[in-house]
Amino acid sequence: MEKLVIDRPVIVEGKYDKITLDSVLEATVIPTDGFSIFNRKEKMALIRRLGEKNGVIVLTDSDGAGKLIRAHLSSALPKEKILHLYTPALPGKERRKKTASRAGLLGVEGMDAALLRELFAPYATNGCVEKRKKGPPIEKRDFYADGLSGGSAAAQRRAALSALLGLPTDITANALLAAVNLLMSYEDYKQAVQQLDADRPEPVQRADTKEDRKYTD
Numbered sequence: 001m002e003k004l005v006i007d008r009p010v011i012v013e014g015k016y017d018k019i020t021l022d023s024v025l026e027a028t029v030i031p032t033d034g035f036s037i038f039n040r041k042e043k044m045a046l047i048r049r050l051g052e053k054n055g056v057i058v059l060t061d062s063d064g065a066g067k068l069i070r071a072h073l074s075s076a077l078p079k080e081k082i083l084h085l086y087t088p089a090l091p092g093k094e095r096r097k098k099t100a101s102r103a104g105l106l107g108v109e110g111m112d113a114a115l116l117r118e119l120f121a122p123y124a125t126n127g128c129v130e131k132r133k134k135g136p137p138i139e140k141r142d143f144y145a146d147g148l149s150g151g152s153a154a155a156q157r158r159a160a161l162s163a164l165l166g167l168p169t170d171i172t173a174n175a176l177l178a179a180v181n182l183l184m185s186y187e188d189y190k191q192a193v194q195q196l197d198a199d200r201p202e203p204v205q206r207a208d209t210k211e212d213r214k215y216t217d
Contacts, residue, residue: 008054016109055081061107135186
């Protein structure tokens with residue numbers, strides 16, 4: 001069965017929730033990693049940026065922790081940019097867990113695929129369609145080759161690219177790499193790099209350090 005295509009980011013609590021939804025949806029699914037979202041300004045900035053066009057969908061567990069995460073996201077995003085979906089409060093536990101949660105309810109990862117499809121169906125862009133193509137992923141070696149890591153001006157170029165994408169200019173290299181893969185196709189990324197080169201035409205100087213070499217491995 002083909003996946004439902006959702007044209008807005010879906011925010012969930014953890015990686016196992018993401019794995020479950022990835023089997024049902026063709027969408028950008030972002031885990032908050034639990035309560036760590038409270039202190040991760042880079043991830044919140046990315047969520048805001050991704051939701052600018054169509055907003056975001058939030059699907060958390062039906063327990064107290066899920067409600068707190070929903071409340072935090074609701075306070076950080078415009079009301080019109082956030083859509084809350086809710087799973088039914090079903091008693092049980094996920095297969096990978098030895099014991100049930102404190103609330104004794106199934107989380108998102110434990111939901112039946114048919115139930116999740118029914119939940120998301122009204123928000124599918126074109127029903128069930130073939131997986132969209134974005135081209136090859138942008139990798140660390142691309143960042144190195146394009147002067148976004150491993151050089152004296154790398155931080156400056158990352159700041160310029162971040163500003164171009166509407167992200168915090170002090171975002172880390174790894175966070176920026178994750179962001180460009182969500183926000184851009186490979187072709188769009190290369191065009192953005194060309195724009196950076198036009199603004200800074202002199203050759204990019206790189207230092208041969210351990211930090212640099214990890215981007216070329």
